[in-house]
Amino acid sequence: MRRGSRSTVVAVLLTVAGLVLLLWGSGQGSSFVAQPQGTWGPPPIRLPELPDLVSVEQPGDEITDAEGAPEGAERVIDLVLLFYAAVVVAGVLLVLRALLRRDRRERDPVEEPDEELLALLDASGEEVRYRALTEGDPRNAIVACWVALEDAVDRSGLSTDPSETAAELTTRVLGRWQVDPAAIIDLSEAYREARFSRHPVTEEQRRAAVDALERIHADLRRRALAEQEAASAAADADAAGADR
Structure with a gap:
């Protein structure tokens, strides 16, 4: 895992730990900030004592408990x-x-296409086509187009049949890569x-x-x-299987 990914994971874990600690403290009914215990400032003013007044309870009045919520309410709060x-x-x-899946993708890049396929792509690329269209006479240009493909097949090191010509081998290889016949x-x-x-070979034949x-x-x-x-799909499937 890269340094940036590790830092992100550590930050996320610390944040979660802090949130869980806060939630746990709230559920226990305790406060992380205590009330001040000492006294400071001017002394309190003492008032003369007054005689106790007799309280008269009115019908229908109920005495409530100010110590806290009922036990059932506390349980609901804990569940929340x-x-x-x-x-x-x-x-x-x-x-x-x-984060782990992204890191795994960066460590396991997608494989490049087959070397034979890359060689054929280069042999038929834009630069080759441009030279064939603008340089030399039409006859040599047309021959160069096909010979470039034959050379690409030859460089790939594919095993050949001795009875097979270079043109036949090139046709077979192109067909294997699902090229339009x-x-x-x-x-x-x-x-x-x-x-x-x-x-004579014409310019129209060259363009064709x-x-x-x-x-x-x-x-x-x-x-x-x-x-x-x-x-890429195979790599994603492997990563998903490893995460399970």
């Missing part, structure tokens, strides 16, 4: 004080639980046409390839966010 003490303690426990087909076909054909790469990136980003949310 105990109820308030229980409410205060319950509130403090809830605050402490929230239409976007994969659009970019892979544009790549094959730009690399193996002899006819970059658009397909952008759709691939959007699906990969959506999957990365889903992975983070799942990891």
Whole structure:
């Protein structure tokens, strides 16, 4: 637990202890501030004694006890004080639980997405798309879009089938991350046409390839966010289970 959290917990506990002590003292009927015992100042003035007057009780008059409330009323007061003490303690426990859960979240950060997924996100990121759209001729730009994905898959260290080509492996990996198959087909076909054909490649084809790469990136980003949310939910569930 960090120093700030520890200080907050100590302050809350001291406050609760003070409240409970005050409530306990009130329930016992004692006062924390006693009446002054000594006498000081001018001496009291003595008046001449007067003869006792005979008091006449009127019908219907009742003699009340000035010593205090009946025993039943004192019991009700004690129960009310105990109820308030229980409410205060319950509130403090809830605050402490929230502080402990927050501290546990800070100590256990959410895991980052898979390295393979991060590599694919970088290979299809905004900078790559911008260069493909503005630099070089359309043919080389389209080829670079697909080759960047192949390089990302290769850097991830995924075990491959010797009979599987780099393009087939890249297609399979993108499909595993739930990328839209239409976007994969659009970019892979544009790549094959730009690399193996002899006819000119237009700017319109370049823009279509970059658009397909952008759709691939959007699906990969959506999957990365889903992975983070799942990891965060699992961490919250573990924290809730530990608090019980």
